[in-house]
Every structure is written in C-alpha cells, then in structure tokens.
Amino acid sequence: MSTKTNDLKKRRVGTVKEVTSLANPIVKDIKSLAQKKNRDGSNRFIAEGLKLIVDAIDLGWDIETLIYAKSVADKPLIQKKAAQVVANSGLVLEVSEKVLTSITRKDNPQMVVGVFSQKFMPIEDIKPQPDETYIALDRVRDPGNLGTIIRTADAAGISGIILVGATTDPFSIEAVRATMGSVFSLPISRVSIDEFISWKDRHDISIIGSHLKGSKDYRAIDYKTKPCILLMGNEQAGLPEELSSTCDALARIPQVGDADSLNLAIATGLMIYEARRHLLELDLLEPVK
Numbered sequence: 001m002s003t004k005t006n007d008l009k010k011r012r013v014g015t016v017k018e019v020t021s022l023a024n025p026i027v028k029d030i031k032s033l034a035q036k037k038n039r040d041g042s043n044r045f046i047a048e049g050l051k052l053i054v055d056a057i058d059l060g061w062d063i064e065t066l067i068y069a070k071s072v073a074d075k076p077l078i079q080k081k082a083a084q085v086v087a088n089s090g091l092v093l094e095v096s097e098k099v100l101t102s103i104t105r106k107d108n109p110q111m112v113v114g115v116f117s118q119k120f121m122p123i124e125d126i127k128p129q130p131d132e133t134y135i136a137l138d139r140v141r142d143p144g145n146l147g148t149i150i151r152t153a154d155a156a157g158i159s160g161i162i163l164v165g166a167t168t169d170p171f172s173i174e175a176v177r178a179t180m181g182s183v184f185s186l187p188i189s190r191v192s193i194d195e196f197i198s199w200k201d202r203h204d205i206s207i208i209g210s211h212l213k214g215s216k217d218y219r220a221i222d223y224k225t226k227p228c229i230l231l232m233g234n235e236q237a238g239l240p241e242e243l244s245s246t247c248d249a250l251a252r253i254p255q256v257g258d259a260d261s262l263n264l265a266i267a268t269g270l271m272i273y274e275a276r277r278h279l280l281e282l283d284l285l286e287p288v289k
C-alpha cells in the first residue's frame, strides 16, 4: 500500500465526514480506484448499491469506506450500517450526488457506494469435492462477460471461479456491476496456465473444455462422476492447444445458423446449467398451479 493511502487511512479511521468537494483528497483517492494499478496497489475496489453492500458486510467482507448521498442519510438501514462501519474503525462519508456521480462515473448513480478490500483465493486452497463444479476462464477480456459469468455461476451453485492467464480485473467497477453482488459470494482464484495445469494434475477432477471443435455434444458429457472444472476459452482466440490438450473432454454446443460462435457468457451459462442439471432438480420447487 502506498504512503499516501496509509496517511489517508490513518486520518479517517472510525469517523463520519460530510464531503461536497470533488477536490477532497479522500474523494480523489476513491476515484483513483477506477484505475487497475491503483486497485492493485491498495488492494481495494468499489461496489455500488445498498442491498449489495449490506449483503457483502453480512458475508464478512471488509468494508473500508461507506459512502452515501445526503438525500438518503435518514434511511434506517443506512444509519445501521454506517454505525457498524464506524464501530469497525471504517470511514463513513455523507456526500453530494455530484461527488457520487464522479466516484461511480455514472449519471443517476446508486445512492450508496462501498470501498472494500479485494480477496483472491490461493489455488492450493481449492480442493474440489464430489458434486462440486468450478469455472476456469482462459484470458477473459470483457468485464461485462466476466461479471455475467460470476452472477450465473452463483445462481447455479458453482463453487468458485479460476481466472487463467492475463484476464480482465474481476474487481473493476464494470465487472463488479455486472455481477450484481455475486462477486461477494464466490471465491475467485488467479493463476498462470502452468499453475493451473500443475493444480489440475494434483486432483482427481474432470476438466471439460468448451470448444467450437469439441468432439462431443455438451449434453452427452459425464459431469457426475468426478468434480468438474468447466474450462472456457478467450473471446477472440478460444482455448489454446496448451489448455485444450489437458482436457478430459471437449464439449461442443450445437449451432445451426451463420454465427461463428456463441458469446462467451452465454456459452458458459449453457455449460453451467447442463453440468449441474442433475443437481438443480426442478421437483425441489413448488409445483405450478
């Protein structure tokens, strides 16, 4: 963490401040988290929206700063969470909408924003168990795709996301926005191709690659016998040979029209729901009357 960030932290521990100026150094520091180098340097990120922030705090995520618009300051839930943040030595900022717009870079911003510490799970801590499914993403580039995949994975009971190679940042504001809060619910791991292959070799798991030239229909694959890792290719290049050659099966989703391929997030959604179909039995739901 930089000296500047440390100084800011020391000054603001466990307090509530009213801020209306865009030139305020704390606001400038938070705005700097729009850049990856500053997120990485301080290990922090921004999330927007009251429900999502409340859920994150309740899940035990470490919130450093809670920011809300003056117009919603008297909402009981906001007051309760603000008191909790201050009690845990965090900072609470009551700000103008102009400040919120500049932090989120969005017109009509959410009225509540949080600054959290990032968390990545070391791959060694992932020990897949029976009936577990993980998603591994090769060099995913688009933050919207990554966020959508994390959200879908959360909905379908995926146990974690493994980012392989140089991927987009799961803690960018765009990716976090697209997860709709699921970034707080799933462990995310980051590895090189070599680390992924060596981790794979140490576990009794099935790696199912999703590939345009897959030799098997994605509905004809055995997803049940072993814990399953669904490996998805990069948006432009697809899976490289180095990864596809490590797969236990290559799955193809049939296509009949002129499209070259499916969007990565859509293909991942189809793979996830097929791989977990036996675990997401509809008869667990109430019958439709």
Ligand code: SAM
Pocket: 209, 210, 211, 212, 214, 231, 232, 233, 234, 235, 236, 237, 238, 239, 251, 252, 253, 254, 255, 261, 262, 263, 264, 267, 268
């Ligand atoms: N030009 C790329 C290629 O040749 O693979 C297209 C990549 S596609 C946009 C991104 C990823 O989504 C693919 O690498 C694959 O994992 C998955 N995908 C997309 N369409 C698919 C299909 N019909 N069958 C299997 N996987 C698919």
